[in-house]
Amino acid sequence: MNIVIYDGSFEGLMTAIFEIYEYKIAQPNIVNSNKETGSLFGNVHEVQTNKEKTARVFKKLKDKLTPNAFSNLYKTFLSEIKDIENILYRYIAYILSSKVSVENDYSNADVLELQQITKKVHREKHRMEAFVRFQLTQDQLYFCIIQPDFNVLPLISKHFKNRYADQRWLIYDSSRKYGLYYDLETVEEVSMNFENDVNNKAELKSICDEKEELYQKLWCIYFGSINIAARKNMKLHIQHMPKRYWRYLTEKNNVN
Amino acid sequence: MSDRIKEKLSILADAAKYDVSCSSSGSNRKNKDKGLGNASNGICHAYTEDGRCVSLLKILLTNFCIYDCAYCVSRKSNDVKRAAFTVQEVVDLTINFYRRNYIEGLFLSSGIFTNPDYTMERLVQVAKKLRLEHNFNGYIHLKTIPGASEELMKEAGKWADRLSINVEMPTEKSLALLAPDKKREDMIKPMLYLKQEILANKEEKKIFKKTPSFAPAGQSTQMVIGATPETDLEILYMANGFYKTMNMRRVYYSGYVPISNDNRLPAIGTPVPMIRENRLYQADWLMRFYGFKVNEIVDKENPLLDIDIDPKLGWALRNMNLFPMDINTIDYQLLMRVPGIGIQSANKITAARKFSRITWEHLKKIGISINRAKYFIHTDSEFEKKDLQPLQIKQIILQEGNSKYKPNFSPQLKMF
Structure with a gap:
């Protein structure tokens, strides 16, 4: 087994894959330098992220894949699930080894698995587009804290930019400690450490717009009023809104 | 004030809340x-405890109403609290909910006060104000008030994404019984008008790209089921007619929630017909997405959908002569019809x-429901289920399956 260490970025992974071919590294095991702990057995090859090598991998893949399948590579990478590097490597190796297009060969285990991961990432992206609950501050910034299962901020940026074009907003991922900030012109990634407890009501009230509390209350009233008690179905409710998201949902924790 | x-x-x-439409897609x-x-594409921002999606701010402009439809909670003779929003209040709620990412837009309906035109005019005002004064491009669904003038409907279509007129009851007879103030004709006529306008607008847009849209998400309708004695055959033929002749985007089926002691209706406490409603939606999906004709789902011999199995499985069991089929050669249209394969x-x-060559192992990984499909398909390995009769297959599937509705299948009443 040959260990290939990369820096955890998507470009880093592409460079790693390039170098596996360049140095003919057999049976590679790609690991993220930020995650791996303990001793590593076998030969270790360290990758320096390289733009040119990345671009060459991209170019080759663009020839071989439909635009959709190509963009799914990055999406699945954002899942951050264990071993995603090696699944992606095996998938890419299979794509490059075949003369015909095999991106839809669901009889191949890696092709099918990547398709299934794509679906999970897409579901999480969609959930965040649904579950963001903005709160308005005194300086007219709409902000929201989320904790998605996968690193989906890069995937939801466009949706929020297109939709909320006329208001400043900030969406902060408290697990990954960075956010997206839109200043009415462009969206930028901002790193920060937001220690405030999202559910500390007294503190929130001090920074929020005077109407904020009223609209949260109205939303909760609305949410309660459109429920049909005679049709209660908590199993379905929880299936659609899993409990781990509740602490960030106004209607689920503004009960008073 | 607040x-x-x-x-x-x-x-x-x-x-x-009894208006079940929540769709915000198609525009x-x-x-x-x-x-x-x-x-x-439409996003469901929340789900209520009954498991229904919340996509739009769904409200009435007012629940004052001059009509007395028996099934409706806002009927004139019902002793409930009444209220009315001003146009500005609805606009403010919509904008402020939307900016906080609570909703995709507004679904505005209303009780009928003074007369249909007066009511419709207020609904149109809300939509117009949102579009023109707030440059609001979110989704707007307006209920069309039966009896409103064509000018007002035309104006509504200019600002709204979707318009809908509820047909309310599956047959004219039931409508006459429960809503004596309403006439089927008052619903069908505006539907036809909207259909023509929507089609004409599409044609015009092909020639002049800049033509303003007219109800780009089309029209939908809703009927209450389980309040009156119609069969599923009558209901699905009616729905099929709406899809075919009115170009409806959706027909919604609303299981009647008992809200009245009126002896023309199921008594308060009667369970909401949720399984039946679910089976109707499954049948609806088969017609719209799976290429089924309505007479393949229900016919004179089978006017009711099976409650304990879904209509696709029901169809397959009635047509066992077609099965089993070879998974490696079966035509795509038929593949979709195999129970357990979506x-x-x-x-x-x-x-x-x-x-x-596809094997059972592949099928398992792809995620089809083997427990169902195995009676209807074979791979290169031998097909082993050949001697079973339809009824036996049904029994085995029911025993193995864990339907969420199972407790309801038992004909025996639970006493405690």
């Missing part, structure tokens, strides 16, 4: 000139079999 608006919202959301409204919002799995199977 207490009054809270009370109004709770009354007028409560009164709107393709872009964010214009850096304004607020857009409308495209559209997405069918797509994957047809893609995968270009590369290799």
Whole structure:
């Protein structure tokens, strides 16, 4: 087994894959330098992220894949699930080894698995587009804290930019400690450490717009009023809104 | 002031909740000139405890009503609290909910006060104000008031993404019984008008791209089921007619929730016909996405959908002469009809079999429901289920399966 260490970025992974071919590294095991702990057995090859090598991998893949399948590579990478590097490597190796297009060969285990991961990432992206609950501050910034299962901020940026074009907003991922900030012109990634407890009501009230509390209350009233008690179905409710998201949902924790 | 608006919202959301439509898709409204919002694929922002999606701010402008339809909670003779929003209040709620990412837009309906035109005019005003004064490009669904003038409907279509007129009851007879003030004709006529306008607008857009849209998400309708004695045959033929002749985007089936002691209706406490409603939606999906004709789902011999199995399985069991089929050669249209295989799995199977012979192992990984499909398909390995009769297959599937409705299948009453 040959260990290939990369820096955890998507470009880093592409460079790693390039170098596996360049140095003919057999049976590679790609690991993220930020995650791996303990001793590593076998030969270790360290990758320096390289733009040119990345671009060459991209170019080759663009020839071989439909635009959709190509963009799914990055999406699945954002899942951050264990071993995603090696699944992606095996998938890419299979794509490059075949003369015909095999991106839809669901009889191949890696092709099918990547398709299934794509679906999970897409579901999480969609959930965040649904579950963001903005709160308005005194300086007219709409902000929201989320904790998605996968690193989906890069995937939801466009949706929020297109939709909320006329208001400043900030969406902060408290697990990954960075956010997206839109200043009415462009969206930028901002790193920060937001220690405030999202559910500390007294503190929130001090920074929020005077109407904020009223609209949260109205939303909760609305949410309660459109429920049909005679049709209660908590199993379905929880299936659609899993409990781990509740602490960030106004209607689920503004009960008073 | 804020207490009054809270009370109004709770009354007028409560009164709107029996309208089941929540769809916010099918429009393709872009964010214009850096304004607020857009409308495209539709997002469910929350789900209530009954498991229904919350996509739109669904409210009545008022629950005052001059009509006395027996099945309706806002009927004139019902002793409930009444309230009315002003146009500005609805606009403010919509904008402020939308900016916080609570909703995709507004679904505005109303009780009928003074007369149909007066009511419709207020609904149109809300939509117009949102579009013109707030540059709001989110989704707007307006209820069309039966009896409103064509000019007002035309104006409504200019601002709204979707318009709907509820047919209310599956047959004219039931409508006459429960809603003596309403006539079927008053619903069908505006539907036809909207259909023509929508089609004409589409044609015009092909020639002049800049033509303003007219109800780009089309029209839908709803009927109450389980309040009157219609069969599923009558209901599905009616729905099929709407899809075919009115170009409806959706027909909604609303299981009657008993809200009245009126002896023309099921008594308060009667269970909501939720399984039946679910089976009707399954049948509806088969017609719209799986290429089924309505007479393949229900016919004179089988006017009721099976309650204990879904209509696709029901169809397959009635047509065992077609099965089993070879998973490696079966035509795509038929593949979708195999119980346990949905559209997405069918797509994957047809893609995968270009590369290799499909095995049970592949099918398991792709995620089809083997427990159902195994009676209807075979792979290269032997097909082993050949001697079973349809009824036996049904029994085995029911025993193995864990339907969420199972407790309801038992004909025996639970006493405690």
